[in-house]
């Protein structure tokens with residue numbers, strides 16, 4: 001097994017109605033907005049949420065056997081070595 005960091009990018013949309021007493025459209029919308037930002041509708045948001053987009057991006061992680069430096073596949077040298085001490089990454093850790 002090899003080590004990876006996976007960046008998750010999940011877009012969630014939530015649509016629902018709340019009953020509000022107010023004197024105008026603007027006041028009703030402002031009250032609703034305040035309820036959202038005061039976390040009064042967190043349960044409704046969760047109950048009505050659906051994932052509308054999802055992205056996953058895995059990056060392989062390495063630890064140098066020579067100097068113990070932690071680095072990612074994007075930081076390794078062009079010759080697939082530790083960027084700090086230039087020790088090559090062992091073949092069994094590479095994905096070819």
Ligand SMILES: [Zn+2]
Nearest residue numbers: 064067082085
């Ligand atoms: Zn190293």
